[in-house]
Amino acid sequence: MKCPYCGELESKVIDSRPTEDGEKIRRRRECLSCAKRFTTYEIVETVPVIVVKKDRSREAFDRQKLLGGMLRACEKRPVSYQMLESAVNNIEQTVLNSYEREITSREVGELAMQQLKGIDEVAYVRFASVYRQFSDINTFMDELKELLDSRSQHTEK
Numbered sequence: 001m002k003c004p005y006c007g008e009l010e011s012k013v014i015d016s017r018p019t020e021d022g023e024k025i026r027r028r029r030e031c032l033s034c035a036k037r038f039t040t041y042e043i044v045e046t047v048p049v050i051v052v053k054k055d056r057s058r059e060a061f062d063r064q065k066l067l068g069g070m071l072r073a074c075e076k077r078p079v080s081y082q083m084l085e086s087a088v089n090n091i092e093q094t095v096l097n098s099y100e101r102e103i104t105s106r107e108v109g110e111l112a113m114q115q116l117k118g119i120d121e122v123a124y125v126r127f128a129s130v131y132r133q134f135s136d137i138n139t140f141m142d143e144l145k146e147l148l149d150s151r152s153q154h155t156e157k
Helices: 063-071 083-095 105-119 120-132 137-156
Strands: 011-018 023-030 039-043 050-052 057-062 102-104
Touching: 050 105, 063 083, 063 105, 063 120, 102 105, 102 137, 105 120, 120 137
Parallel strands: 050 102
Antiparallel strands: 011 023, 023 039, 050 057
């Protein structure tokens, strides 16, 4: 680390501690040449995840956009904001832990539907109807049948 006073590259770390928000490490250093002290901050470098949309355009993963869509699906339903926040956190962790720097919007939508299915079935169907762009009542009914079948399989176990 270059000394801000004399430009020397060699310094020693005197003290290290996390910042109040826990996002950075604060380090007190002492220059080995001029003996002056200075502070540096170390942060994790994050690479944004890019979402590839249906039209092949790309945009950065936006948790607020995802949360907004899920909130609309849960409108007037007994679903707390904390439940949705937790679901979005799970989706975001899944996306970040995949080590892929690009993910399709289809994959993000499927992750959102998985989360909503466990939270509220009506919200799940609402989200699915917009996300999958049901073209007619038959595709909507197919999704409902699949939901009912999976529910009956869980109750039989």
